[in-house]
Amino acid sequence: MGSAKWHAIMISLPHQGHINPFVHLALKLASKGFTVTFVHLESVHYKLGREADPFSEARRSGLDIRYATIGDGLPLEFDRDLHFEEHWRVMMRDFPARVDEFVGKAMRSDPDWEYLLVTDTFYPWPAVVAPKYNLVNVSFWTQTALTFALPYHWHLLQLNGHFPCKDKMEEEIDYIPGVESINTKDVMSYLKESGVSSIVTKAMAAAFDAVKSADFILHNTMHELEPQTLSALHKYQPNYAVGPLNFSKNLHHSAVSNSLWSEADCTDWLRSKPPASVLYVSFGSFIHTTKQVMEELAHGLLLSGVDFVWVIRPGILSSGDADALPxxxxxxxxxxxxxxxWCNQIRVLSNPAVGGFLTHCGWNSTLESMWCGVPMICYPIAYDQTANRKLVIEKWKFGVNLCDGERLDRAEIAEKIKGFMSGASLEKLRQEATKLKAAMEKALEFDGSSERNFDRFVEDLKAKIVDVKSRVAREIR
Incomplete structure (x- = not known):
């Protein structure tokens, strides 16, 4: 077994919030002696830069990470973010056959390797491709264990009349194993009535049906954040909390280029500001919003009198308009x-001048805020973000809510920001954030929970590959 050649084919979702942890999982596996073929969609490679190989520096350090691309059937210039539904209809229809072809060709080109498949849980096709090629199937969930557990128990939600949830309904969901009671207003948007016909809901239903056939499920969280949920999930399938991988020690963070946009340097501007005086504002890499939201937020920031850094990425408006500001x-x-x-978010959040983060509550942003000990003002927009807000405010207690209701009001925003940045409550929030940062650092130490879980996963993975190989050999005989 010691001389075996393990080769992981890894395929992430083509969105920044999924790419980031996937890149670090690739580095982590390679650091454990695996050969990795990391596969980007051609459209992602095009955004990174046509000559870009995000792992060239990591290879020079001795890690065996290869890089490849697969087309999704759409022209490179097609705006996949703006036309999300159309993109995902094509991905659901055409991408599985492209992956099947890629995997088959890779295995035929070098049959001496022991291959395995490591894919994003959002993809439903591994349940078909993995058994076809006798591959161990590893599913990687890049969000919280809570947002995995709810759709994992889709049948219970349906049985209790909570799928789809009526948009204005407020009822407690208290029957999901390992999950504390959660109000229907806090569940993910694709579980609600208004989102039930979307391609996201269709894709999620297929993905969570498929994930039940996975051999292993990895979570980009740590056991200390969601112990009951993770323990309950482990009773069904092998689940491992191995995160947050973005901050794993002894990996070549600086050697990996995975940002889909050029990053502005805010250091000089922040240097001129007093400690903890600046509010950092960002809605992440994918979410779209409206002109009305941006204008109210802009005026609210002005009225608050607080210094701020605001990331407004190209294409943030759902209308496609270029001008997002008043x-x-x-x-x-x-x-x-x-x-x-765009900017390097970790670099900004870790700057002493930054005192708070107004965020959409995407999981990467939440982890980065936690890692830097920065309290959050939560303004979730879609997908998993309302559930993340509940965890941030009620369970982990290092954030506050921006507003109630669907429409933003500039005066309400200004008062919330002023109170958040100058009130005595900020110190309490900062203390909770600092505790979480310490817990995260401990989990990622060599004897920490996430490191132990990753080592256990690697041992179990190798044993499973040997079992599959033996089974296939018996079947051939």
């Missing part, structure tokens, strides 16, 4: 605000 906003914020199209 006319003259740039002139009004001189000295008080800095608006950038």
């Amino acid at each position: 006319e003259g906003f740039g002139d009004e914020i001189k000295g008080k605000g800095l608006v950038v199209p």
Whole structure:
């Protein structure tokens, strides 16, 4: 077994919030002696830069990570973010056959390797491709264990009349194993009535049906954050909390290029600001919003009088309009605000000048805020973000809610920001964030829970590969 050649084919979802942890999982597996073929969609490679190989530096350090691309059947210039539904209809229809072809060709080109498949849980096709090629099937969930457990028990939600949840209904869901009571208003958008016909709900239903055939499920969280949920899930299938992988020790973080946009450097501007005085504002890499939301938020920031860095990525408006801000906003914020199209979020959050984070509550952003000990103002927009807000505010207690209701009001925003950045409550929130940061650092130590779980996963994975190989050999005989 010691001389076996393990080769993981890894395929992430083509979105920044999934790519980041997947890249670090690839580094982690390679650091344990696995050969990795990391597969990007051609459209992602195109965004990174046509000559880009995100692992070239990691290879120079001795890690065996190969890089490949697969097309999704759409032209490179097609705007996949703006036309999300159309993109995912094509992905559901055409991508599985492309992956099947890629995997078959890879295995035929070098049959001496012991291959396995490591894919995003959002993909339903591994349940078909893995058994076809006798591959061990590893599913990687890049979000919280809570947002895995709810759709994992889809049948219980249906049985209790909570799938789909009526949009305005507020009832407690208290029957999901390992999950504390959660109100229907806090569940993910694709479980609600307004989202039931979307391609996301269709894809999720197929994916969570398929994941029940996975050999292993990895979670980009740590046991200390969601112990009951993770323990309950482990009773059904082998589940391992191995995160947050983005911060794993002794990996070549600086050697990996995985940002889909050019990053502005905010360091000089932040250097001119007092400690903990700046509010960092970002809605992440994928979510779209409306002109009304952006205008109310812009005026709210101005009225608050708080210094801020605001990330407004290209294409953030659901309408496709290029101009997201009120006319003259740039002139009004001189000295008080800095608006950038993208930045290195960890670098900004870890700057001493930053005191808070107004965020959509995406899981990567939540982990990064936690890692830097920065309290959050939560403004979830879609998908898993309302459930993440519940965890941040009620369970982990290092954030506050921006507003209630669907429409933002500039005066309400200003009061919330002023109270958050200057009130005595900020210190309490900061203390809770600091505790979480310490717990995260401990989990990632060599004897920490996430490191132990990853080592256990690797041992179990190798044993499973040997079992599959033996079974196949018996079947051939």
